[in-house]
Amino acid sequence: MATHFLRVICCIAWATAGVLKQMPPFERDFDRNDPLIDHKHRPNQISGNLNWIIALIVPLALTTVVGCLRRSMLEVHHGALALWAGRGFTELITEFLKNRVGRLRPDFLDRCNWDKSLKACAGKLETVMDGRRSFPSGHSSTAWAGMTFLSLWIAGMMGAWHITQPAPGGSFLASRLARLSISLAPLVFATWVALSRVEDYRHHKEDVIVGASIGFTTAAVCYLIYWPSPFADRANGGARARIVYENDTLDRRGDYNYELAGMENAHGA
Numbered sequence: 001m002a003t004h005f006l007r008v009i010c011c012i013a014w015a016t017a018g019v020l021k022q023m024p025p026f027e028r029d030f031d032r033n034d035p036l037i038d039h040k041h042r043p044n045q046i047s048g049n050l051n052w053i054i055a056l057i058v059p060l061a062l063t064t065v066v067g068c069l070r071r072s073m074l075e076v077h078h079g080a081l082a083l084w085a086g087r088g089f090t091e092l093i094t095e096f097l098k099n100r101v102g103r104l105r106p107d108f109l110d111r112c113n114w115d116k117s118l119k120a121c122a123g124k125l126e127t128v129m130d131g132r133r134s135f136p137s138g139h140s141s142t143a144w145a146g147m148t149f150l151s152l153w154i155a156g157m158m159g160a161w162h163i164t165q166p167a168p169g170g171s172f173l174a175s176r177l178a179r180l181s182i183s184l185a186p187l188v189f190a191t192w193v194a195l196s197r198v199e200d201y202r203h204h205k206e207d208v209i210v211g212a213s214i215g216f217t218t219a220a221v222c223y224l225i226y227w228p229s230p231f232a233d234r235a236n237g238g239a240r241a242r243i244v245y246e247n248d249t250l251d252r253r254g255d256y257n258y259e260l261a262g263m264e265n266a267h268g269a
Helices: 002-022 048-069 073-101 108-112 125-130 138-158 176-199 205-226
Strands: none
Touching: 002 073, 048 073, 048 138, 048 176, 073 138, 073 205, 108 125, 138 176, 138 205, 176 205
16 A cells, blocks of 8 residues: 555656646846856757656666566566656656746847847747746756666666675676776766756756756665665675565565566466
8 A cells, every 4th residue: 555655646746747847937037148148049969858768768677677587576666666756756846946946048048039129038938938947957857866776776786886795706797896887877877968958058057966966866765765775785686675664575585575476387376
């Protein structure tokens, strides 16, 4: 029951974020001579759709595949729910702040296309309204939410951040530097996304910093609800999902009651 309730809460967060995104933001006054908002409107280096897909589908696919290979539905479930919750609450916080703050993007004046006779913006309404949603950076919060979860999950599975844990011998992963590099690779992508928003004059540096902080913090909290700290001792074969509720039970092999049935049992008795 508690699990179903949390799923409902996550769906509500996503739905509320979607509603907020469609609402008009606070219309802040501006100075037409302000150099901070007088940059050219440029195309995105990384589109919103591509960023959204990479920050959700890639982590979801990896955790699902590994969970199935380890024959643990608990890991599949907890991986998906932790990611979904982190991304959902990040979206909610980001869209709420965007609408309430109404900070102007660095390219706002170009979007506005000020008409002296009308004494108003003559640009496309949708483009102008989007120009009032600079703080915080949605691209940054989205990328950092998805990639922080993926980085923590990889680190937990590989023991990359537990420096006193013995490394497996005779393989590429025997190198601590290799494991550390793999675990931090998702954060390189998230950093690139954040920097591109400043380069494209879509956000001020403060927008990017706050957006990244929201994504990182929310993803880390949601990850730690369902998975052990990546700094903890690594269990054989990688970190295992937490028992979240007291009524979760262990089977005789020490795994949970979400275990996938073997092929010989799937079609039998």
